[in-house]
Amino acid sequence: MGLRWQDWPEGLAARLREGCVIPAHPLALDSARALDARRQKALSRYYLDAGSGGLAVGVHTTQFAIRERGLYEPVLRIAAEAASERAGAPILVAGAIGRTEQAVKEARIARGLGYHAALLSLAAWKGASEDEIIAHCEAVAAEMPVFGFYLQPAVGGVPLPSSFWKRFAAIPNVVAIKIAPFNRYATLDVLRGVLEAGAQDRIALYTGNDDHIVADLLTPFRLSHEGRSVTMRIAGGLLGHWSVWTRAAAQLHARCREAALENRVPTDLLALDAAVTEMNAAVFDVAHDFHGVIAGCHEVLRRQGLLEGTWCLDEHESLSPGQAELLTRVAERYPLLTDDGFVAANLHRWLS
Numbered sequence: 001m002g003l004r005w006q007d008w009p010e011g012l013a014a015r016l017r018e019g020c021v022i023p024a025h026p027l028a029l030d031s032a033r034a035l036d037a038r039r040q041k042a043l044s045r046y047y048l049d050a051g052s053g054g055l056a057v058g059v060h061t062t063q064f065a066i067r068e069r070g071l072y073e074p075v076l077r078i079a080a081e082a083a084s085e086r087a088g089a090p091i092l093v094a095g096a097i098g099r100t101e102q103a104v105k106e107a108r109i110a111r112g113l114g115y116h117a118a119l120l121s122l123a124a125w126k127g128a129s130e131d132e133i134i135a136h137c138e139a140v141a142a143e144m145p146v147f148g149f150y151l152q153p154a155v156g157g158v159p160l161p162s163s164f165w166k167r168f169a170a171i172p173n174v175v176a177i178k179i180a181p182f183n184r185y186a187t188l189d190v191l192r193g194v195l196e197a198g199a200q201d202r203i204a205l206y207t208g209n210d211d212h213i214v215a216d217l218l219t220p221f222r223l224s225h226e227g228r229s230v231t232m233r234i235a236g237g238l239l240g241h242w243s244v245w246t247r248a249a250a251q252l253h254a255r256c257r258e259a260a261l262e263n264r265v266p267t268d269l270l271a272l273d274a275a276v277t278e279m280n281a282a283v284f285d286v287a288h289d290f291h292g293v294i295a296g297c298h299e300v301l302r303r304q305g306l307l308e309g310t311w312c313l314d315e316h317e318s319l320s321p322g323q324a325e326l327l328t329r330v331a332e333r334y335p336l337l338t339d340d341g342f343v344a345a346n347l348h349r350w351l352s
Contacts, residue, residue, distance in 0.1 A: 003111050005145040005175045009089040012116065016091055016176060017204045019217075019235025019257055020053025021250045023243040024061035025079060026297050027071075029311045035071055036308065037078060042350040043306055044082030047243075049346060050339065051250025053236070054091025055079050058106070059119055061240040061297060064097060065313040073109055080113045093147055093238065097121040100136045107143040117145040117175055119238070123156040133158075134167050141173040147238070148177035149208070150190055155290060157181065165193025169203055178238045179216070180208025188221070191232050195225050200232055207237045210280045214273035217256035218265050233260055240293070241280050244300040247339035252276070275334050282330045288320040295319045299327055304343040306350075 005013055025047070028039035044055060057079045058072055066072050076094055083090045094110030096103040096118040107118045120140055125133050140146055148168055151157030157180075168174060179190050187209065194203050207216035221232045235257070242249045252272065259265050283300065285292035295318050298310035310319060331338050 002142050002173075003116075003144040004173055005117075008116055008145075012089050012091060013175070015053055017235060019204070019206075019253070020091070021051060021236060021242055021246065021253050022054040022056050022091065022093060022206070022238040023047045023052055023246055023249075024059045024238060024240040025055050025057045026061050026243050026294070026301065026307075027063050027066060027075065027313070028307055029309070029313070031309060031311065033311050033313060033315070035074065037074075038351060039307060040075065040078045041082050042347075043301070044079045045085070045350040046306060046343065046346070047246050048082065048086055048090055049350070050246040050342065051254075052090070052242075052246060054093060055083065056093040056095065056119055056238050058095035058110070059093075060095070061243055061294060062095065063294060063313050067097075069313060072106065073113070076110060076113050076115065080115065084114075091116055093117050093119050095119050095121065096140060098124050100139050103136070103140050104143055107140050111144045115144070117147045118143070119147040119149055119178065121149055121151065122158050122160070123151060126158055130164050130167070133164065134171075137168055137174075138171055141171050145173050145175045146171070147206075148174060150177065150179050150181045150186065151208075152180060152182040154182070159186070160189070162189040162192040162196070165190050166196045167193075169194045169197035169199040174199070174203055176204040176206055178206045178208040179234065180210075182209055182211055184212075187216075191221050191223060195223055195230055195232065200230065204236070205232065205234045207234045208239060210239060210241045210284060211277050212273065213237060213239065213241065213276050213280070214252070214256060214270065217253065218259060218270060220260070220263070240297060241276075241283060243297050244283060245279075245338045247342040248337045252337070272337075275337060279330045279334060279337060282323065282326040285320050285323050287326075288323070292318065292320040292323045296323060296327065299324060304340060305347050306343065
């Protein structure tokens, strides 16, 4: 029998729905491109001490190639061990990719390691029918709670209409959706589907729109349904961008949640949307169609001492020309959105 969200530790579902910071966890490698277990655990400790409510592991930022290298289970295990050091059961989310057989296998591995939900990538389902994709989602949801994922088509995602999201949201073991199409129309398709499924109280909405993080967290999405107005909110984020400068991200998220609860948005807070997006453009290497996205995250962490280098499993993945200089400039422009001092004060402890 699979894991249901009702079986989670007490309070975990409520915390997920209230909203939190969930970094997409990078992979720590040494100069031989082998797993650096010490620094891998240090990263997890950093995120949790920085104020993250959970960790997402085995996702794109962790590098999908960990599966080919036999690293999927070891990397998930290290994060679970770091989470076990803390009280309060951090939310553990494991990436599950591929067709049904592979995704179900990965969900079972994650469940066995104490993970709470599977972030379900649908990139392998290009050209499939809506019925086929829903059947796949139901199969994984039978193993453990599912965190849906609308990935932008520009980097491999499948366009999914509101009719899909209505059917997906109706699956009882779906607990959240990461909305990351980088498209306002498609973002609304997700919200519309969840609303029409009547699942807005069960399913937590998380932004993955790295180009609109602050605006997503602050916007009251007021939709009309069956003659009444319903306000929906994106409560948190599961983001590769939040794998760097995470302490500042947690503080920013807290400010956004407070403003949303008070239904009052200060203009200076809303203005940070552009600053965060500009920083994201440097980290994610937008100028070169995201070529240096993972290396960009690694470079920030390398400068802070959390990683030894920027190595990726694919030796062709590296910083793009000018990306390092751009990272320097955005960090200088927006120092309050960085956390170098926090990392420096705690690095020795995380590495111990």
